Structure formats: structure tokens, C-alpha cells
Amino acid sequence: MIRDITLGQYYPAKSVLHRLDPRTKFVGTLLFVISLFLFHTFPGYGVATVFLVSMIALSKVPVSFMFKGLRAIFVILLITVAFNIFLTPGRVLWQLGFLKLTYEGLMQAGRMAIRLIYLVVGSSIMTLTTTPNQLTDGLEDLMRPLKRIRVPVHEIAMMMSIALRFIPILMEETDKIMKAQIARGADFETGNIFQKAKGLVPLLVPLFISAFRRANDLAMAMEARCYHGGEGRTQMKPLCYRGRDFVAYGVTLVYLAVSVVFRVKGI
Amino acid sequence: MGIIRASKLGFDYYRYDEDGQEQEVTRAIDHVDLDVREGQFVAILGHNGSGKSTLAKHINALLMPTEGTLWVDNMDTAAEGELWRIRQKAGMVFQNPDNQIIGTVVEEDVGFGPENMGVPTEDIWRRVDESLAAVGMVAYRDHSPNKLSGGQKQRVAIAGVMAMRPRCIVLDEPTAMLDPNGRHEVLRAVRELNQKENVTVILITHYMEEVVFADHVYVMDQGHIVLEGIPREIFTRVEELKDYGLDVPQVTLLAYELKKAGLSIPEGILTRKELVDALCRSN
Amino acid sequence: MSIELKNVSYLYSPGTAYEMRALENINLTIPEHQFIGMIGHTGSGKSTLIQLFNGLLRPTGGEVCYNGENIWGDGFSRKDLRSQVGLVFQYPEYQLFEVDVLQDVCFGPKNQGLSPKEAEKQAKRALEHVGVPEELFDKSPFELSGGQKKRVAIAGVLAMDPKILILDEPTAGLDPAGRDEILRQIASLHETRGITIVLVSHSMEDIARYVQRIVVMNQGQIAFDDIPKRVFSHYRELEQMGLAAPEITYVMHDLKSRGLDVDVEAITVEEAKRSILRALKAVREEVRT
Numbered sequence: 001m002i003r004d005i006t007l008g009q010y011y012p013a014k015s016v017l018h019r020l021d022p023r024t025k026f027v028g029t030l031l032f033v034i035s036l037f038l039f040h041t042f043p044g045y046g047v048a049t050v051f052l053v054s055m056i057a058l059s060k061v062p063v064s065f066m067f068k069g070l071r072a073i074f075v076i077l078l079i080t081v082a083f084n085i086f087l088t089p090g091r092v093l094w095q096l097g098f099l100k101l102t103y104e105g106l107m108q109a110g111r112m113a114i115r116l117i118y119l120v121v122g123s124s125i126m127t128l129t130t131t132p133n134q135l136t137d138g139l140e141d142l143m144r145p146l147k148r149i150r151v152p153v154h155e156i157a158m159m160m161s162i163a164l165r166f167i168p169i170l171m172e173e174t175d176k177i178m179k180a181q182i183a184r185g186a187d188f189e190t191g192n193i194f195q196k197a198k199g200l201v202p203l204l205v206p207l208f209i210s211a212f213r214r215a216n217d218l219a220m221a222m223e224a225r226c227y228h229g230g231e232g233r234t235q236m237k238p239l240c241y242r243g244r245d246f247v248a249y250g251v252t253l254v255y256l257a258v259s260v261v262f263r264v265k266g267i
Numbered sequence: 268m269g270i271i272r273a274s275k276l277g278f279d280y281y282r283y284d285e286d287g288q289e290q291e292v293t294r295a296i297d298h299v300d301l302d303v304r305e306g307q308f309v310a311i312l313g314h315n316g317s318g319k320s321t322l323a324k325h326i327n328a329l330l331m332p333t334e335g336t337l338w339v340d341n342m343d344t345a346a347e348g349e350l351w352r353i354r355q356k357a358g359m360v361f362q363n364p365d366n367q368i369i370g371t372v373v374e375e376d377v378g379f380g381p382e383n384m385g386v387p388t389e390d391i392w393r394r395v396d397e398s399l400a401a402v403g404m405v406a407y408r409d410h411s412p413n414k415l416s417g418g419q420k421q422r423v424a425i426a427g428v429m430a431m432r433p434r435c436i437v438l439d440e441p442t443a444m445l446d447p448n449g450r451h452e453v454l455r456a457v458r459e460l461n462q463k464e465n466v467t468v469i470l471i472t473h474y475m476e477e478v479v480f481a482d483h484v485y486v487m488d489q490g491h492i493v494l495e496g497i498p499r500e501i502f503t504r505v506e507e508l509k510d511y512g513l514d515v516p517q518v519t520l521l522a523y524e525l526k527k528a529g530l531s532i533p534e535g536i537l538t539r540k541e542l543v544d545a546l547c548r549s550n
Numbered sequence: 551m552s553i554e555l556k557n558v559s560y561l562y563s564p565g566t567a568y569e570m571r572a573l574e575n576i577n578l579t580i581p582e583h584q585f586i587g588m589i590g591h592t593g594s595g596k597s598t599l600i601q602l603f604n605g606l607l608r609p610t611g612g613e614v615c616y617n618g619e620n621i622w623g624d625g626f627s628r629k630d631l632r633s634q635v636g637l638v639f640q641y642p643e644y645q646l647f648e649v650d651v652l653q654d655v656c657f658g659p660k661n662q663g664l665s666p667k668e669a670e671k672q673a674k675r676a677l678e679h680v681g682v683p684e685e686l687f688d689k690s691p692f693e694l695s696g697g698q699k700k701r702v703a704i705a706g707v708l709a710m711d712p713k714i715l716i717l718d719e720p721t722a723g724l725d726p727a728g729r730d731e732i733l734r735q736i737a738s739l740h741e742t743r744g745i746t747i748v749l750v751s752h753s754m755e756d757i758a759r760y761v762q763r764i765v766v767m768n769q770g771q772i773a774f775d776d777i778p779k780r781v782f783s784h785y786r787e788l789e790q791m792g793l794a795a796p797e798i799t800y801v802m803h804d805l806k807s808r809g810l811d812v813d814v815e816a817i818t819v820e821e822a823k824r825s826i827l828r829a830l831k832a833v834r835e836e837v838r839t
Contacts, residue, residue, distance in 0.1 A: 010372065012409040064567060132371040165371045168413050173644075179606055180645040183637040184706060185629060185661030202657065205647035209692070217366035224327055224359040225369075225380040225427065226351050236378035236391045315696060315725045416592065443723050446592050446752050448792060473725040514726030517755060517797040517819055524823045530830070539797060543804040546826065 009168075010131045015060035016244065017129040022138030024245040028252045029126045035259035036115045036122075044262045045114050051255050052118055061128045069124045070117060077116055084109035134237060136161040141239055154230030162218065170211060177206050270340055270435055270467055271326055271357070273301035277334030278321055278490075295321040297490040299335070303483075305434065308461045308468045310478035310498075313487035314512030319471045322487070323439045326469065327357040340434060355384060358428030362440040364420035365412075373415075373423050374399065374408040380431040391430075398426040401464065402456045418449030422456050429460065435467035436460070442474065450477075475502070476516045479537050486511060499535035518542050551617055551713040551746075553580040553603055553635065558612035560598050572598040573770045576612070580748065582713065585740045587757035587778070588750045590767030591792035596750050599767065600716050603748075604628075604635040633662050636712030640719045642703030646691035651682070651702050654691055658710040669709075676709035677702070679742060681735050697728035701735065708739070714746040715739070721756065729753075733760060754796040758782065758817040766793070779815040798822045805829075 012018075017025070032051070039048050056066060070077075090104030127135065140157035147153050178188065181202045188199055261267075276299040282291040296318045303309050313319040324330040325337050328344040339357045342349045358380075361367045370376025374395050381391040399405045402422040412420055421441050428436055438457065442450040454477055461468045470477065478484050484501045486494035488511045494501055501508070505515050505523040515523070522536035522545070532545040560573040573595045580586065580603070590596045601607040602614055605621050605628035614621050621631055639645070648654035652673055659669035677687065680701040686694065691702055700720065708715065720736065721729040737760050740747050751757050757764060757778070764781040766774040768791045774781045782788070785795035785803070795817075802814045802822060811832065813825040 010411065012372075131375065133375045161371070162369065165369065169365055176639065177645055179601070180639045180642065181657075182606060183604060183632055183639070184658040185632055185710065186657075187629070187661070202645075202647050206645050209647075210644055214363075214366045217361060217363055218369065220324075220329055221359075221361055221367035221424075222369060222379075224329060224354060224361075225431065226354050226383040227379075228351065228383065232385045233382050234385050234388060234391065236375060236382055236388065236395070238388055314727050447794070448591070512725060512727035514730075518801060521798065521801065521819050521822055521826075524819060525826060528823065528827055530827075539801055539804065542801060543808060546805060546830070547808045547810065 132164040271303040275335035310481040318490040358433035418452035587761035594767040636707040643699030676705040
């Protein structure tokens, strides 16, 4: 499961989405997520589905990658669905003891499930078609106005970028440390919550130390390559809106408008 | 005037205890003189703790000497205001392949140095293309560094340094964490850079096999330079090298043992071919 | 004690797009008291294989048996197995975590259920066997040098008193002096404790010097399983697998092809020296007569 997190995994391909400015994709994803909460009927979700499916097709990323991220939220999804199905008051369709499966529950569960799934898939499209550096560049640019209130925008973006780069490495390291401690008889499974927490020490201490060591090495390497903060830096892939970005904004705004209309009209 | 020059260099490590009181002082480098000419391939050998890595970090001003001076292209590393120019002139590649790659895509990492230097966008791309070609990693430019082998990662790191157009590259035990194939890859790339682009190379290592092609070798022990000369000279000092915690390649050791047993073969045999030729000639 | 692998295979991510055959058709027996070396190019399956020995990974095909019992059979405790089959990973020093050296080495014995006193006894014994001096016992593991840390990590596994100890590249990252030191300690472990040692390494010279038997892995299969001299006599095939024989082997073969009657099976400097001297003496005597 550790390797299944789609976060930070860029899939190289030459698609329209790959070529869009990351800011466009950020804003687009945000608007898409908003639309998911505006739509609340199945015709509405139908429109959302059409939009999502077209994005998936445009991205040229194999569909299997999109659904990798879903494995991480599988449990949350299950819990959400179960809660909604059984604990929503309404017209009872089936009963087992005090568990009442209601029509409204089914509807609500369906809505939640769709929102959650589409949210994850939608965000995945963004991270799969945008390199983490582009993502942080985009975020840095969108956050620029905050510089006026002394927010260290560049530093935040750099920290995020480095964190994304090291997530897979630290996950692998966690795996290795776990195996080494299991080889010494450590048990990460049995025991109550206190025992399990204590049992994590042989995993967390080496992991933290390793992370600090990496940070130290990385800082030296960055300094050796003349990194001295955000002042005076140029960009290899500067952000520049192109025609296709305006088209994308246009399409997304139309789509959002549709979702607003649907909501207002009660569809 | 050598491109890298050190005069009576000294460096102390201070260790402080929990109250901030000075607890221990270790003299990591003592009285080191160095003169590296442009275009040379220089090797610095030493066991762990001999001071070689500490010396390496002085060359690109990651550390400042406690005594003496180090000049990079006639710039004093301790002088104010020259820091970034020095680091551009003397690039450094470190031991751990993962902990020096910042970008999440190979070409973006190679561009990191030029970005920091304020190089205009178009030039950055030109440099990235050239550097990747120089280390043979153009095919991987779109890849995530995570999927690369150790040798490939180190080549990306070298490309990242080359993109800054340094005059000299310092490699601090670049092959210590690699398998034999990775080691060959990296050394081949470094040799090519030295020969084709005339980049001065300073290779810090404890593997004797890697210094066979160097122009000049320095051996360090306890912070001092204890031996220096061309590889052939150094390789004859088998007993001393062993005392300094180093190991000679099997071929050299065999030649040394045979000579000790009375055979008349030349000194400083470096390669298998030389040994076989020498033995066949001796009868 | 013995570990037996019968027709073992291992697939990563079976049934997905990332399915990768790491091991295939592995038949191997590891008896007691042997000193075995394992070599193979990166990706040949060595790391996967050693994790099958102590049940960290489960074979997708075939059986892994310990003393005749299938370790994945009902009721078999793999936790107990790991006390018998000790595994030290590459760069084991990165797994140290306790406040001091002694406590860290006690981790394994404590997990076996030993009392603190018993655990300390085993820990001290293990530390002695890997050559860690007593004055380091109450130091933080993070204050030690690389080589010392490695030895403490090995002691951590040794303290569980395993019958077989598997070490994955124990010399990785060490300088020549450190490398010699660790290998000497490991060889002496084989003598003093009488346990089986499996040494996974990339250094042909190190392997040639110490082991009694070499298993060569290539692309998930066992290519050779024999005594060192015989394995290295296949040096051309080893090259094609991305491996090499010790430098000495090449020297001896070159000499032989140039007409000098040397023992091509020599794999250490000592053997080579003796053989060459003998051969040259014979040539001189021939010339005289």
C-alpha cells in the first residue's frame, strides 16, 4: 500500500493537459471540486462524469494510474458509505437489527462516494500531468500576493517541492527499517494501542534520524549549487499563459456555470 | 598558478556539550599544501577519518579554514563576497546519490544550479542539454530520479554540477555507495569530462583502482598529506599504503609480493597487462 | 539445521501491470556450519532470495522448509524462525535506535522473551564476538564510527543466537581497513560460533578469500552453485552476467595463454604467487637442461 500513493508521481506524456500552465490546472481542479459540491443530483453527476472522463482522455495517462490513488482512500470510502447508508433517517428499505438501510441513505452514500472518488481522481489528474516542480512553481506564483504580508512564499514552495521529492524515498526507507526490525523480532501488529505506539519507536527513531541526515546532506548539496534563497533566481520552465490556457479557463468556467445553474434550478 | 591552491591549510572540528561548552577539538586537517593545475585529474586517497572529505569541503567553501588559506582560481575562499563565484567555479558531487538530487524530474534537477545562478531561461536549456549529453543521460531526461540506478543518479548529479560550467569538479567518494557497474559508469563519465571538456577533476576516494588514471595522487592520513606523486610511484609503496589503511589492487599486490620473493620485475605495476608482460619477459 | 528451497519462485505485484518475476525455479539447500557466498548483478534476485529464508517474504510458488518443515505451513511460527535465521540488511547501521549500544543489541533478545538479565548476557556475548570493546557499551550508537555502527548492528542480530546468519553486503560504504576488519570478524564468527554464514557481496576478491561455496544468481535463477575455484573458472560466463572473477583469475589465465604453466584455479594473491614462482622456476630449470 505504501507504494500505491499516487502523490507526487508524475507520468510523462505529451498531452494537452501536460502542456497547460500549472496555475490553470490548480484553479481548474479547485473549480472542479467546487462543482462536485454544487451538483447534487444524478444528472448533475452525469455532467461531472462527462467532464472528468474527457479530462482523463485528454491526459493520455493510462486509466489504471488514476485509480491507484483510490486504494489509499478505500477505507475512508467504505466508512463514509456505510455511515451514510445506515445512519441516514428516511424511508427504510431493509433492516438488520438497529441498522436501517434507507433510500435517503443510499442516495446520500452515493453522493458522498461519487464526490470522494471524483475528488481523488480529479486531483490525481493534476499531479499526474504536472511535475511536482511545476506544481510548486504554480503554487508559488498563485501565492505571490501573500508576499506583501511577509509570507515566505518561495521558501514554502521550495519546502513543498523537496518534501514531494522525498516522500517516495522515505516510504521506501520505512519499509526497509520495518523489515530490519521484524528480522530482530519486532512486532508491529499485535497489542493494544499503547503497545503498538511503543512498538513504533524502533521504526520512528531511525526514520527521523535518517530524514535529518538527508536534510543535512541536501542542504549542503543545494549550497554547493549556489542556492541562496529566492532572490535572483530564474526559472527553467517559467510560467507563461498560452492560448490553450485561456481556452481551458473558458471551458472550466462554462462547466462551473452549468453546475451553478443546475444547483439554482434544483436539478 | 594552480587553479586550486592551498597553503598551510588547517581545520578544527569543535564539539560542544549540552551546555554549549567546548568539549572536544579535533584537528581534521593540518598543514596541508595543495597545488592543482587546470585540466589535471587529481586523486586524494585516504581511509575514513583521514581528513579527505573535510579537505574537499574547503575547496568549494562549504567549510572555512581555521588556519591557512585556500584559493580557487585566485579567489580566497574566506574572502567576503566571493562565495557564490567560488562555488560556481568549483562544483561538488557528494557520496549519497539520493541526497543531492533536488528535482523530481532529471532535467529539472540539472537545471537547478543555473536557476540559482540567475541564468536566462534559454541558456539554462542549452546547458541542460549539453550536460546531459556529456554524461550520457539524455534518454532519461524526463524520468523520475527514483527509478534510476545508483550509477545513473550520480551521473545526473554530475550533469547538475556541469550545468554551472565550473572549472573544476570535486567528487567526494562518489562511488562508495555504488555496485561495481555503477562505479565503472561514474568513473568513465568523469574521465571523459576531464579529457574532452578539460575540466579539472579532484576525486576523493579510498578505492585504489580508481586512481590508476590520475595525473597526480595525494594520500592523506590524520589530516596530513603523507604521500604524493604519480600513481606509479604511489603504488610501489605497498607497505606504507597498508599502514595508512588503504588497499592496493590485487595486481599491484601480487607484483609486490613477487618482487619481494626475488623476481626482477619493474616497480609500480598498475594493470594486469603490465604484470603479465613483465612476467613473460622475465623468463 | 537446514534451510531448503524447493522449486521456489517469487513474483512482485502478481496480476498487475507491474508484475515482475524476481525468482524462478530455485532449488537450494543451506546446511549447517557452512560459509556460503552469494553473488549476482543488481536485480538478479539476491535480496529477494534472502528475505525468503527468514519468512519476510512468501514465495508465490514452491516451498521453503526449515529443518524439514514448511515455514508457511499451519502453526509454524515465523517469529521464532527469525531467531534461528538471522538477517542483517545492507547499511544496518541505519536501523539503530536505542539510547545506548547495549540496549540496542538487547532489542532482539528481549523480543525473544528473554529476561533483561539474560538479554544483557546474550548482548554482551554478541558484542564481544564482533569485536566491539566494552567501553562503547554505554555510548549512544550515533556517536560511533561507520564501521563500529555496522558491528553493533550485526551484534544486534547475533544476540538472538541464530543458527544461520545472512549478511547483505556487510562491507558496503567502508574503507579498505574497515572492510578487512568486518570480514575477519565474520570469518571468526564462523569458527567460534560454528554457525552457517551466508555472505552476499559484490566483491569477488572478498568472497574468494573466505567462503567455501558460492551461489551465483542471474536474472532470478541460480546460475552456479559450487566451490569458489570451479565457479571462477567460468569467468567468461560470469562476465556475460555482468559479474567478474577476481583480478587474479584473469592474470592466471593470461599467463597460461602466454605459455606459462600456472595454476589457473588460483584465486587469491597467495596462491597466485606460489604458482607463478613455481612455474617460473620450472621454466628456468628447463632452460638449464
